[in-house]
Amino acid sequence: MSGRRVVITGIEVLAPGGVGAANFWDLISSGRTATRGITFFDPAPFRSRVAAEIDFDPEAHGLGPQEIRRMDRAAQFAVVAARGAVADSGIDLAAHDPYRVGVTIGSAVGATMGLDQEYRVVSDGGRLHLVDHEYAVPHLYDYLVPSSFAAEVAWTVGAQGPGTVVSTGCTSGIDSVGYAADLIREGSADVMIAGSSDAPISPITLACFDAIKATTPRDDDPPRASRPFDGTRNGFVLGEGSAVFVLEELESARRRGAHIYAEVAGYATRSNAYHMTGLRLDGAEMAEAIRVALDEARMNPEEIDYINAHGSGTKQNDRHETAAFKRSLGDHAYRTPVSSIKSMVGHSLGAIGSIEIAASALAMEHGVVPPTANLHTPDPECDLDYVPLEARERRIDAVLSVGSGFGGFQSAVVLARPERSAA
Template sequence: MTARRVVITGVEVLAPGGVGARKFWELLTEGRTATRGITFFDPSPFRSRVAAEVDFDPYAHGLTRQEVRRMDRAAQFAVVAARGAVTDSGLALDALDPYRIGVTVGTAVGSTMSLDEDYRMVSDDGRLDLVDHTYADPYFYNYFVPSSFAAEVARAVGAQGPSSVVSAGCTSGLDSVGYAAELIREGTADVVVTGATDAPISPITLACFDAIKATTPRNDEPEQASRPFDGTRNGFVLGEGAAAFVLEELESARRRGARIYAEIAGYATRSNAYHMTGLRADGAEMAEAITVALDEARMNPTDIDYINAHGSGTKQNDRHETAAFKRSLGDHAYRTPVSSIKSMVGHSLGAIGSIEIAASILAIQHNVVPPTANLHTPDPECDLDYVPLTSRDQLVDAVLTVGSGFGGFQSAMVLAQPERSAA
């Protein structure tokens, strides 16, 4: 039996610098950065005090007082993004069989902001060794269980099919969409609302990344702090946000005259089984994921027009994935533009993979490669074309987007014009 082909017909993005896919794309193509000093709380005790925050008013985006009361900020992001993606798709979900509509949501750290705040409350700002549970939020259980994100999205869109949360560190946003595509390919669902969300900008998250010196201490120039592939980089900038998509089968989308952003032509994930935070210098596991994704897409390395890199802005990661691109694409790696949007919107952990999928499909739609901001002094060990500072007009029919996460997770996805991937 021929596998069903899966396409993206709806998208919405909540990102630093602008809510909505249009504002997000404008930010990227203009090469503007949305990183700034942290405003959510007093960051002065911490080593890294910069982040990429989303200017988000839940009420302005249609959430009710009750929804805001019960949902963590990350869940609010997910619901608003999901509703926006459904609207963008033009699908009338209430006219479909609800048991054939699925939901998959990616997240790395779940309801971190609410959990952090609740712990401060029950412990009297850390002064109590024996916490007082009577001060806990009545929705504390929901914060503890990330599956509540999928439940909230399913309720918001009326989905009664398969519903799940994918949590695989910083590849969660890729893996959730990859899993959603498989649900359609295998015939378990006809439509899946998918994507990822994270709102990790909290004291506990800053403390964790401070401890391993993964985030940048470049606090005096926050707009210049995220510097993927630059020789002066010294860590990533924490971010937040969400992106959501509507996935459906290609022929069904064509029959209803849907706008098709791109086909999910190939996807694969691998693990290095090596170190919780370390990466092998040769990039072998990421290269393997790329090769398998290309094989699934029935594409050659030379078919890739643009690589949306993980590009976190740590020396270890940037050199690791540069090696992976060379290993998997061969000489074509030197001829392919590569860029990291984390230079502009920061690293939103589990959400970033989906936000980068959004950037990739918009690159296909507009035939524009977004730049790597703040890339002034190239690292000589990163010697590919990283599209410094300014976006580039060029034909983009097929994009490789990759992710790398703590725990050794390496994921790759090929997105393409349906006509290109059918070749």
């Protein structure tokens, strides 16, 4: 590593409850929830019939008819978010060598909605065993290959440097940003457009999570269905969305007078080599990712002012990461506010890690810890300060954000104010 420091200078978020970073922050800082009964299709055959959907009109957000036809919903999210992040940063990408501008986009399930819709068409609603490809859209191949997401964003911003899709399940959104920051640190790029996008609310996704009972069956009360760390939690609420950032080298950002949200001070990822969906109760692998991220940031556990938790609302996850915080931060874990924004915007799989990074950066910006909504019944096994129901004002100089994904992936990122005394 060259020792270059990497900062976030642009943010855009598409999340349930409102498109745009400002709308997103207003929702999560007020403790409102954006979960509801599924409206995209008839969910009656499924066990879990609630989700956090985005009211998104692609044409109203600048996409033309050909772009709308060509791109899956998740790719549309990524392109709109990338345009917004670049605009927010004020960066003139035309003034940069395009070979030094790169793209990393995370996604867990790629173009799920497009593939689901097109299968219904080419199979005549499932009637044909041998599908008729003549009915397929011309760009069906782009739905199959997740790399199309990075290509679409690269075309949008004119990036000709490193282009990558990161797909590590529910840690994809953290890993894409961590990887992008590493590319800048090592000198392979000067600017990275990084983030993630997923639009998984489709029958096939509901069927998959129904089969393993990971999603909540609390269909009669959608706004209060997502209950991370609560004693009555019984699964997560599926969501969708995207968050994209402009990352650049610190001194370059300062020279152009950019507004700096936060430094990406440390990042690490580990896996547990244990079980596809199961988690060890001691949280050892997540704790190790946290330890390495703190080491990279050259920070002590006591310097963390807020933890943005994975907080999915499943019984095992919330216990697992509570143990990981105690294992990695020691007694400081009990003094550190922790919250889960999934209680308000659901779990958008690969996208949520970037959305949570956005929440962390905005929490630093505003000096406010967003709450964990729907947390009314304390769970004795989850005994940290989870900021129930209402946001809390607090100066925040450093945030730890973590993610946990099926397959055993555990990732951690540390954001910090760049003016802190760094060794």
